[in-house]
Amino acid sequence: MHCWTDLAEVPRGFGPSVVTIGNFDGVHRGHREVLTRMVADARAAGTRAVVVTFDPHPRDLHQPDRAPQLLTGVTDRLQLLAETGLDAVLVQPYTWEFARQSAETFVRRFLVEGLRAVTVVVGRDVRFGWQNEGDLTTMLELGERFGFAVEVIDDVTPAPEAGTPRRWSSTWVRELLGAGRVAEAAQILGRPHRMRGVVVRGDARGRDLGFPTANMAGDSAGMIPADGVYAGWLTRTGGRAASSRMPAAISIGTNPTFDGAVRRVEAYVLDRDDLDLYDDEVLLEFVELLRPTMRFDSLEELVATMTDDVAKARVALGV
Structure with a gap:
């Protein structure tokens, strides 16, 4: 798996690619289910599967008093992401310069010009761009303008026999770890x-x-x-x-x-x-x-x- 820490490191002509964006803290079972499916779709289409993630967590910059305790550091996050079969990960430094980009500028520079995305995979609650100006509607509009498809993924929840409708999430893992319930946290993490x-x-x-x-x-x-x-x-x-x-x-x-x-x-x-x-x-x-x-x-x-x-x-x- 290729790992880049700056958009300038992406080789010229890289792609075409299927791209998803997120923090992926913990790379839990919900993350892996989505990423594994994305990798399979990319292979079938003859494209590359790429994740754009951030370091530090955006809240460290915008809301430091509310920033979450990270489940994994960058080293482990990359190891766990590599296990899903991804072709590449861009670990974007989350700085004020990056954060102040408009939603359109981010999509054009990173997804279209940098990674040559043909499909962008997002959740329904996706937000991007300065002050979170971009949402799902924005991404769909930009996809039409720049020529990429947008695949919307729904929250992934445990199997019915698990007895809970709650979605897999990093927040849920943090709650369990904060209570010492590491065995239950492992069920969500898959490890x-x-x-x-x-x-x-x-x-x-x-x-x-x-x-x-x-x-x-x-x-x-x-x-x-x-x-x-x-x-x-x-x-x-x-x-x-x-x-x-x-x-x-x-x-x-x-x-x-x-x-x-x-x-x-x-x-x-x-x-x-x-x-x-x-x-x-x-x-x-x-x-x-x-x-x-x-x-x-x-x-x-x-x-x-x-x-x-x-x-x-x-x-x-x-x-």
Whole structure:
């Protein structure tokens, strides 16, 4: 899959293409259903399938106080988009200069001249251009003027047996993660929720207690679930050597037993006290909530509970 971060990087004469526009945060099952179908249609028509997405999220610019916690960083978003079979993704930097374009200018420059779109796939609530001046009617009118078809997609909802008419959405995933319901979030994502970041030095209390942990840097990508202890997986993705998935117990919270004030994400790889992960990039995947964060009256009680956490993590992960 080609990945461009500027319209100028798109090769001259690229296309013709089928294009869709969106943030695609999390690349959940609804996103993938639409994209997989789009890719199949593009293949049948002998065209390229392309996504135009944005970094940062537009609300970071327009409404920073209401900007959502992103489920995935750009690295994971691109990996997940690539899995749908797309030919290319344009990650457009979302700047004031870009945002101030008129709806017509955006369509002409990016979709028509840049990507040579023959079909543009949009939802009924599509908005684009300065101050969201463009909507579905605008896109249909511009399609007629510039010679591309507009395919309108409806919201994708779970199968009837799931018992809910609610559409797949990134907002729904955020609600579940905010409540610690990572197993339910995985049902919408089609995979475990993930975080990616560099391992930094912590207080080394875990090592002293017999459970050495990898502490994630504060700027790690991916929404942090609710405080608690989770069963999950850790994969070293960068640094001295990549590794296979390793089972882990992941703790999120402020370490109340030690009167901590800083919220941290740290992972203990089961049965491993020989790992040196400092300064390496790792991927964490959250499978199941084991318990909420608690304050303990003694170190003995804490260690006993951590030992129980590890046992429960083994069961949850099947290791």
